[in-house]
Amino acid sequence: MFQLDVRSRKPIYEQLVDKIKELIINQILKPDEQLPSVRVLSSQLTVNPNTIQRAYRELEQQGYIYSIKGKGNFVSKINIVSNEQKLTELKIDIQKLIAEAIYLGLTKEDLYEIYEKAHPNKKSGSASFSPDKHKTQMK
Amino acid sequence: MFQLDVRSRKPIYEQLVDKIKELIINQILKPDEQLPSVRVLSSQLTVNPNTIQRAYRELEQQGYIYSIKGKGNFVSKINIVSNEQKLTELKIDIQKLIAEAIYLGLTKEDLYEIYEKAHPNKKSGSASFSPDKHKTQMK
């Protein structure tokens, strides 16, 4: 389970969105895997259910998860639709940050290093909702 | 002159900070160059002077500009002091974005291209306080 920082300037629902997005991107959460229910996650994180709800709604709008009434929320397969547009936007954001970082001394080597570290599955798989679950699935 | 998006979730003062920071980073605004006065920019952008004031204060606290009472606001020379810490934070942000972009299809070549474009003075000098003036002077 992941950490939330109640003191952060970033609203809790947004922190949740980012964390879950990260888990999906790093393929710790696999396509069609079920997310914890709003109630469960709410009590696990001691966060208002409305806040979880809002995070899930946001993730759905962004295409990272889909919701089936009465069943739950699930990780989307890669969403091909708006991919291109999103990537284009991301590239712009990345360029801005890199420009600022160059101004502050970033080198090409630094960037290469960052790129290497940014690859999924090479990370120490720190965050996960329920590592035990995986064992269960192996039965 | 640059555009502000009044409807954006991002506060106006923050948009201003980002835009001006960009102009400084891309060296369109040179060190010791004077920024438009609070009042002038305020009426140019039809934004309350207090909001401009706040943006300038923020930029000063971040070390991008300095203010002389009774004279005006000016672009700082690069601020070496707390650069390192800032750069470290930036690197983390960049890594996150790159990870997300890789998920959406970013290649190493894309990143190289972005890095090249991120260099100052190679950009299409889009934003400026008074672009027309420069053109006029070239006649």
Add this chain to the structure above:
Amino acid sequence: MFQLDVRSRKPIYEQLVDKIKELIINQILKPDEQLPSVRVLSSQLTVNPNTIQRAYRELEQQGYIYSIKGKGNFVSKINIVSNEQKLTELKIDIQKLIAEAIYLGLTKEDLYEIYEKAHPNKKSGSASFSPDKHKTQMK
């Protein structure tokens, strides 16, 4: 509750920052303790809410308090991050004042005495948001 000097050269928001910082430093305000809300303090001190807001923002930027949107402002645990730099600056200021004081007759013994008095909790707990309350609770 503390006094503000409206006639002072020192801006009200800065007086507020200094006073609250003092309360935190002397541990009259404890870590994670909630500060009075912007509106409450505003009406208590008959000062505009914006001015209180600004003081709180300043304290947050300096790392003395943290703010949770929709909940309130709270005293930070000690901020280890940029402590060192701040301390270095402080030392310079202290040295200047001591030099001036030596000129006016300050002795080593005086300084020792000051040092002893500067320790938290040994002070006559003068300033507090609600001193009466505490006394009442002791009955």
Add this chain to the structure above:
Amino acid sequence: MFQLDVRSRKPIYEQLVDKIKELIINQILKPDEQLPSVRVLSSQLTVNPNTIQRAYRELEQQGYIYSIKGKGNFVSKINIVSNEQKLTELKIDIQKLIAEAIYLGLTKEDLYEIYEKAHPNKKSGSASFSPDKHKTQMK
């Protein structure tokens, strides 16, 4: 000659006051020694004469210098009058700063070290209006 920082938040006249005060305190400027005339200092520092004037007026009010019409401005002998009161005020300021520094990690040893460095004449006599003058007086 000393440095002024036009970029500082501190008004120029105040910087002047502090610098000259420091020279007097450290006895680089001796009692009854004549200060440079407003005009001379004004052109030396490329600062508006009004600003110099204001600094001198301030120093006079604080008792550090005295002015003789038609002759110039001179360093006061130690001003016994308000000494005690000033020292008391200074002690309060020092105590506040020390309290803050303790909060940030200042030790007794640090303070001892600061005290040693604060002694006059042990400093590398950096600032002076006109070191040449002293040589002249030796004739």
Add this chain to the structure above:
DNA sequence: GTGGTCTAGACCACC
């Protein structure tokens, strides 16, 4: 209810 942003407009300090 809580913090955060913004406007309109006044007044002060500095140069």
Add this chain to the structure above:
DNA sequence: GTGGTCTAGACCACC
């Protein structure tokens, strides 16, 4: 003229 502070009051986001 320039930046800086402050008030009065509105409206939004978060919880």
